[in-house]
Each structure stands twice: as C-alpha cells, then as structure tokens.
Amino acid sequence: GEDVEQSLFLSVREGDSSVINCTYTDSSSTYLYWYKQEPGAGLQLLTYIFSNMDMKQDQRLTVLLNKKDKHLSLRIADTQTGDSAIYFCAESMGGGADGLTFGKGTHLIIQP
C-alpha cells in the first residue's frame, strides 16, 4: 500500500538551513505537498510540487524531488524560531483530497 516516511525530529540552530526529508512508495504520485502545523493549530499548506518537476523555490523554501528515488525534501533557509513546528509531507495521485497520504510529521526544533 501507499506509505510516506519521515524522520520524527530535526534539530537545527537558528540561522542555519533546515532540510526535512520524506520518502514515498507510490510511483504514480502526481502531487507532493508540504504542510506546517504549529502547536494547537491546523495544517497550513506551505508549498507543493508536481511530479514532473525537480525543484520549486518559494522565498526561503526550496522543494527538491527525486522521482527515481521517490525522495522529497524541504529546505528552509535562515531558519527562525517561528519555523518551529511539525512538517508533514503528503502525496496524492489527484482526484480529491481524500487521496492525500500523509507522513507522520517531522518536529523541527530550533536551537538558539
């Protein structure tokens, strides 16, 4: 079945770059997403990438997709304390958000 794997924790120093990694198993995934969840809040869609793209950049965020290895990463440049949250990777073949498969999330911890 479909599976999305992420590391549970990542600790970085303020000002450094954070790289959050994700692997997925469904080769027919068409859309890949990164969501951010701050404590006590819902999910905020950060960015997404189509499977025919290798990279997408949006201000401090860079998404890299290696379709051959089914590996997705989110790089946050100049990490700030406000970036402290859980980051979820999700994949979908399209056709509705019921088809979204989420990873269990990576807790990003910022050290001063």
Place this chain on the structure above:
Amino acid sequence: EAGVTQSPTHLIKTRGQQATLRCSPISGHTSVYWYQQALGLGLQFLLWYDEGEERNRGNFPPRFSGRQFPNYSSELNVNALELEDSALYLCASTPFLGDTEAFFGQGTRLTVV
C-alpha cells in the same frame, strides 16, 4: 478572506456519548473533508462531502457520520464515543470537486473520558 473555521475548539465528552463537530469551508469551496489526527497515528482520512453528497469515506466504523448543508458547511457526528476517539479532528476544503490543494481549519480537539 476567512479561512476554514471549525467549532468548537475543544470538546470533552464521556464514553458512550455523541459528539458533533462543525466546519465552515472557505467561501466558494464546495468540497469538505474530515480527517482524524490521533496521537501516534498521523492524519487519517475520514469523510468527504461535495455538493451535499458523501463522496468517499475512510476506514472508520459507521458510528462516524456526517453531512453537508446547502451552504456547504458540514457536521461530523461521532456516536457511542470510545476512549480511542480522542484526537484532533481537522476539516479541510477545496475549491472544487477533485482538487487536491486542501486548506485546513485549526481543528477540534475531542477528548473522551
């Protein structure tokens, strides 16, 4: 533009009772999705409504049900509550049927004691 809103923010119920959770999608969005985020289990898809119809449901028992109203708002009902139903219930909306770019609400924290 207002985002997806959910109420109540927190809900405490006793085992065996019923819980009703509410969601208002972003204005103009017709599809509403419900997800359960239980500790250690990640996000699990529960139900999908579009134009008042149930389009799909996840692997949950029938005591999880819901509906969508003509104004596209939605209710999630959980009957015969069990302790394991304690979770954050997230509602999401998309602009149209089949869209995957989902916008989430802040969730309802349901605690069953």
